[in-house]
Amino acid sequence: MERQSVASSLIRSVGYDPTGSILEVELVDPNRVYTFYDVPFSVYDELLEAPSKGRYFNEFIRDLYPYEVTYDASVPPGVLDDRGASDEPE
Numbered sequence: 001m002e003r004q005s006v007a008s009s010l011i012r013s014v015g016y017d018p019t020g021s022i023l024e025v026e027l028v029d030p031n032r033v034y035t036f037y038d039v040p041f042s043v044y045d046e047l048l049e050a051p052s053k054g055r056y057f058n059e060f061i062r063d064l065y066p067y068e069v070t071y072d073a074s075v076p077p078g079v080l081d082d083r084g085a086s087d088e089p090e
Contacts, residue, residue, distance in 0.1 A: 001015040001016075001024050002015055003015035003024055003026060006048070006053050007053070008028075008052075008054050009028065010027060010028060010053070010054030010057065010058075011025055011026065011027060011028065011053050011057060012026040012027065012028045013026040014044070014047060014048070014053075016039075016041065016044040018041055020037075021037070021038050021039050021040065021041070022035060022036070022037055022039065023035070023036040023039040023043070023044055023061070023065070024036075024070070025057065025061070026071075030072070030073070030074060031071075031072070031073035032069055032071060032072045032073070033069070033070045033071035033072075034067050034068070034069055034070065035067060035068050035069075035070045036061060036065040036066070036067045037065060037066045037067065038066065039061070039065050043060060043061060046060070047060075
């Protein structure tokens with residue numbers, strides 16, 4: 001999925017797949033990519049338009065949609081597959 005950079009101290013980039021209602025959020029620190037499922041397009045659109053993308057993410061996305069960590073710079077390749085989706089966005 002192609003992500004676009006956003007102006008935020010928390011979020012580096014976001015992307016959306018409308019056919020699967022999948023939202024990807026790349027955080028600045030920690031350097032992780034979270035994939036959120038069953039996210040309506042309106043939530044993605046509101047995230048892009050929000051004056052504070054980090055605040056919007058924390059309030060309307062973070063703990064409200066099922067997710068998995070799909071990239072973590074601090075974890076060696078292949079390890080995420082064994083850990084599952086136990087990490088929470090920080």
